[in-house]
Amino acid sequence: MIGISGVPAFLKSVLSAPAISALVGSGGTFWMPPQRSTFASEVDTLFYFIYWICVFFFMLILALAVGFLLKYRRRGEEIVVQKSAHHSTFLELIWSGIPLLLVLAIFVMGFRGYINMATPPAGAYEVQVTGQKWNWSFTYPNGYIDSELHVPSGEPVTLVMTSQDVIHSFFVPELRVKQDVVPGRYSRVWFETTEPFEGTVFCAEYCGTSHSEMQARFVAHDPAEFDRWMERAARWWEGMSPADIGATVYQKRGCQQCHSVDGMGGIGPTLQGVFGSRRTFADGSTGTVDENYIRQSMLEPRAKVVQGFDPVMPTFQGRLKEEEIAGIIAYMKSLSQ
Numbered sequence: 001m002i003g004i005s006g007v008p009a010f011l012k013s014v015l016s017a018p019a020i021s022a023l024v025g026s027g028g029t030f031w032m033p034p035q036r037s038t039f040a041s042e043v044d045t046l047f048y049f050i051y052w053i054c055v056f057f058f059m060l061i062l063a064l065a066v067g068f069l070l071k072y073r074r075r076g077e078e079i080v081v082q083k084s085a086h087h088s089t090f091l092e093l094i095w096s097g098i099p100l101l102l103v104l105a106i107f108v109m110g111f112r113g114y115i116n117m118a119t120p121p122a123g124a125y126e127v128q129v130t131g132q133k134w135n136w137s138f139t140y141p142n143g144y145i146d147s148e149l150h151v152p153s154g155e156p157v158t159l160v161m162t163s164q165d166v167i168h169s170f171f172v173p174e175l176r177v178k179q180d181v182v183p184g185r186y187s188r189v190w191f192e193t194t195e196p197f198e199g200t201v202f203c204a205e206y207c208g209t210s211h212s213e214m215q216a217r218f219v220a221h222d223p224a225e226f227d228r229w230m231e232r233a234a235r236w237w238e239g240m241s242p243a244d245i246g247a248t249v250y251q252k253r254g255c256q257q258c259h260s261v262d263g264m265g266g267i268g269p270t271l272q273g274v275f276g277s278r279r280t281f282a283d284g285s286t287g288t289v290d291e292n293y294i295r296q297s298m299l300e301p302r303a304k305v306v307q308g309f310d311p312v313m314p315t316f317q318g319r320l321k322e323e324e325i326a327g328i329i330a331y332m333k334s335l336s337q
Contacts (some may be wrong), residue, residue, distance in 0.1 A: 002059045006336055036174035036199070036220070038192045042113040043176040049109065053102060117177075122191035124156035129182040131161065131168035132314045134210035135254025136201055144233050145319060148217040148254040149201055151193065152226040158190040164314040169205035172218055173223050178204055193220040208269070210257055245330025249324045258313065268313060269306050275329075275336035 028034040032044055033052070045303075076151040127149065128139035139145045151157045161170055170189065172179040174197065179189040203214035221229055240248070250256060250271075258268035269279075275294075280286050282305045286291060296303055298320060301313035 019185075033173045034197075035176075036193055036195065036197055037176060038194060039113060039116055040176040040194075042109075042116065042126045042172070043235070045104070046109045046113060050106060057150050076119070085244060116314070117189070119151065120158045120188065121156045124158040124190055125152060126158045126160060127151070129159045129161040129170065129181065130164060130319075131170070131207075131214075132164035132201065132254075133166065133208050133312065134203075134214040134257045136170075136203075136216040137253065137319070139319075140230065140233070142230065142234055144230070147254060148219065148232065150219045150221060150226065150229055151222040152223045153193045153196045156190055156192045157317070158188060161187050166207050167205050167313075168203045168207050171202045171204035172199055173202070174199045180205060196220050196222050196225075202261075213257065242330035245323060245327030245332040246334075247327075249320070250328055253316070253320075268309060271332050272335050277336075279304075281305060282307050282309075282311075291329050294332060295325055298325060298328065 001300075014120055032047070035041055035044065049214060064235060083296055126141065129149075130137045130139070135147060136149070137145055138149045144146040159170065159179075161179065163181045165183060166203065168185070169178060170181055172191075175191045175193070177191050179187055180194045197220050199220075201216040201218050201258040203211060205211075207214065250259075250261070255271075258266055260266050260270045261273045262274050263270050272291050277289050279289055284307075285304075287304065293304065299315060299317045302311045303313055305311045
């Protein structure tokens, strides 16, 4: 973190102003949700610093405008033109110097916070994040993939993020974390939660029809509870029937965003009654929806696109285990019985 040694005394007093800290606090406010990360207070302090500057100057300008309207309003037919001031070095220094100091204070506070957020500590717990229309998926170090983000509380966590299609934006309000997720490249963000809590991961970049529904559950666990959760997560399908496994994958992978299970149309074909049916594809060929077709559609979604639908489904190559693929097939069979 960058220190503030060598900065004018005025800036030092502003950066450590107790009044700002008292206004921010650790709980939620009208403008901000509760602070749940180690650098949330820095973000809020800068926000409220700028906010109260804006409030002060708005009230000052409004008061001066009303005062001038009252003082210099027209009182009669005769207009007497009075001599106005031509030049004042003192006033020019005031209205130039004060904004300069305020802008410098904002720059120092913002740059210090930016460097802190952009420099993850060594040894941070790393999670791979993939954004796609319209869901998030999170890959943990043991290979487990989930639609929910679970992290240990009180430990630094680094997210390595990419997109399968368009630009998305990872955003957790309580953490004060927001970072673009760009196709064809990796972006990073890190955070450390201050306590266990549950929140929501949002997409803060308009990415298409279901942008507002691109949400994921965020859970910060106590470290011991997180270890237990990871042990259970690595074997989540144990004791479940194939159809139940498929239903769970359908929910966790965000399949419901495009494929309904009640026969209703959507971005993709409905899954109800589809197994065993004949389909006409975009190239004019036809085929039966069987196990091989379903598998190919998940791993190579553009190989056989159903006629009347756009080829927008992302590939799940390398992202689904065999148990999960078999589960989806069994689930689709159960929807066709």
